[in-house]
Amino acid sequence: MQSLKNNLIVAMVFALMSLPATAAESFINILTGGTSGIYYPIGVGLSTLYGKAIPEAKSSVQATKASVENLNLLQNGRGEVALTLGDSLSQAWAGNEEVGFKKPLNKLRGISAMYSNYVQIVARADTGIKSLADFKGKRISVGAVKSGTELNARAVLGAAGIQYSDFAKVEYLPYSESVELLKNRQIDITLQSAGLGNPALRDLATSIDVVFVPVPPEVIAKIGDKAYQNGKIPANTYKGQTADVPTAAIQNFLVTHEGVKADQVYRMTKAMFENLDQLVAAHAAAKGIKLENAVASMPIPLHPGAEKYYREVGLIK
Numbered sequence: 001m002q003s004l005k006n007n008l009i010v011a012m013v014f015a016l017m018s019l020p021a022t023a024a025e026s027f028i029n030i031l032t033g034g035t036s037g038i039y040y041p042i043g044v045g046l047s048t049l050y051g052k053a054i055p056e057a058k059s060s061v062q063a064t065k066a067s068v069e070n071l072n073l074l075q076n077g078r079g080e081v082a083l084t085l086g087d088s089l090s091q092a093w094a095g096n097e098e099v100g101f102k103k104p105l106n107k108l109r110g111i112s113a114m115y116s117n118y119v120q121i122v123a124r125a126d127t128g129i130k131s132l133a134d135f136k137g138k139r140i141s142v143g144a145v146k147s148g149t150e151l152n153a154r155a156v157l158g159a160a161g162i163q164y165s166d167f168a169k170v171e172y173l174p175y176s177e178s179v180e181l182l183k184n185r186q187i188d189i190t191l192q193s194a195g196l197g198n199p200a201l202r203d204l205a206t207s208i209d210v211v212f213v214p215v216p217p218e219v220i221a222k223i224g225d226k227a228y229q230n231g232k233i234p235a236n237t238y239k240g241q242t243a244d245v246p247t248a249a250i251q252n253f254l255v256t257h258e259g260v261k262a263d264q265v266y267r268m269t270k271a272m273f274e275n276l277d278q279l280v281a282a283h284a285a286a287k288g289i290k291l292e293n294a295v296a297s298m299p300i301p302l303h304p305g306a307e308k309y310y311r312e313v314g315l316i317k
Contacts, residue, residue, distance in 0.1 A: 028059040028268070031073055031082035033066035036176035038195040038285050039083045042114075045282025046081070046254075046272065053271035054264065065174070067148030068092075068100040074257045075105040081260075081268065085117055085148035085193065086251040087155070087227040090299045100146040107257045109303035111269055113295070114252040115288030117193045118231050119152050120201060121247070125209035127188045132160040132213060139169035139187040141178035149174075152193040156215055156248055159222035175200035183207055193250065195285030196237050205238040212238070215247040227251065227299075256303050265305025273309070291315060 028050050033039035043061040050059040062079065064070055067088035073079045075092075084092075088099070095104030123129035129138065135157075142157075142164075143149030150172065157163070164170045171178065171187055178190040179200045192198060204210060217230050231249025235242055254272075256265055272279065272289075279286040295302060295310060302310075310316040 026057050028054070028057050028081060028264070029079045030059065030061045031064050031070040031079040032061055033064060033070075033083065034174040034176065035063050036174065036179075036200045037066070038198060038283055039066060041283040042083065042279065042286060045279045045286070046268075048282075049271045049275050049278060050268055054267050057264065065144045065147050068146050068151070071105055071108060071255070072101070074255065075107050077107075077257065077259055080264075081111070081254065081256050083114065084253055084255055085152070085227075086253055086297070086299060087225055088148045088151060089253055089255065090225075090227060091151075093300050099151060107259065108300050109256050109258050109260075109265075109306075110295075110298040110300050111254040111256055111265060111303060111306045112272070112289070113293050113297055114254050115195055115285045116229075116231060116249040116251055117148075117152075118196060118233055119156050119191065119193050119215055119248040119250070120198065120233060121156075121189060121191045121213040121215065122182070122201060122204060123189045123211045123213055124182060124185070125211050129188065129211060129213065132157075132162065132215070132219065135160075135162055135189065136166045137168050138189055139171070140167050140189040140191065141171040141173045141181060141187050142191050143172065143178075143193070144174050145172045147174070149191070149193040152248070152250060153191045155223045155225065155228065156191070156219065159219045159224075160215075176203075179204045182210075189213070195252075195283070195288070196233060197284055201238055205240055209240060210238075212241050212245045214245050217246065220248045223248070251297055253298065255300070258303070260303070260305075262303070262305035262308065265303045266308045267305075269306045269309040273313075 032043035047059040067084040070082035071092040092105040142153035233245040
């Protein structure tokens with residue numbers, strides 16, 4: 001009997017030793033944002049592509065509070081891929097504690113620049129709000145606390161000379177919750193940093209009359225961060241929005257961490273750029289993803305797997 005037990009133990013040890021070394025890395029958890037935003041459908045699209053390109057890995061999509069949370073989760077190995085705003089990524093690499101990064105997140109590695117977010121400020125039409133100068137004494141929602149949207153809100157409003165204390169009320173809520181408050185007249189303004197055609201804002205614009213508030217180039221210049229560029233919300237992006245609206249644009253990035261194997265990141269990068277049409281089908285914001293722009297503005301080191309792909313296609317010499 002003892003001999004049988006010993007043989008079983010030896011067999012179990014050999015069985016464990018024979019498991020693939022990559023078993024612990026056979027998951028691709030994609031960190032996105034709220035389900036009413038654009039990160040989430042883009043993440044779902046990426047998950048579909050990864051599932052076809054890397055069938056041995058289990059791909060999943062996780063809804064989060066977006067940029068700041070995503071980067072902290074990546075640093076701690078609680079995800080393999082994440083979407084993030086460029087200013088949040090720079091602050092994470094530097095370790096800005098005030099923003100939500102207690103120390104430099106030095107395990108982060110870049111995969112690609114993605115599409116741009118646009119600061120989309122929307123007010124109820126019946127409030128009379130037409131410009132940033134009309135904000136004082138009003139009620140606003142600026143996104144979840146220390147989210148990428150809220151960081152954008154602080155930057156844009158601060159550059160316009162507006163502090164949170166100037167508002168009658170400040171709510172810290174994600175996209176869909178902010179829209180519901182606006183519909184119900186519980187707030188006057190929502191500021192949302194998202195790709196064009198944000199589902200929550202589309203819902204809002206088809207439900208009530210709204211005004212898209214411009215962010216002029218002179219305000220963007222005062223932010224003093226090269227992550228913020230002049231952009232516009234093209235006419236008719238939303239119902240009733242019949243003219244272009246100038247605003248701030250911020251680059252989004254797809255990032256990973258140093259612990260993810262180079263071959264896996266190479267295959268993920270290749271899968272995305274060889275199937276961009278399928279990602280556009282997930283959300284039209286993906287039209288902004290261009291191979292030629294993938295690495296030029298990356299604020300952190302590239303992952304070796306992504307670099308291999310870019311050398312292969314001639315983007316990096």
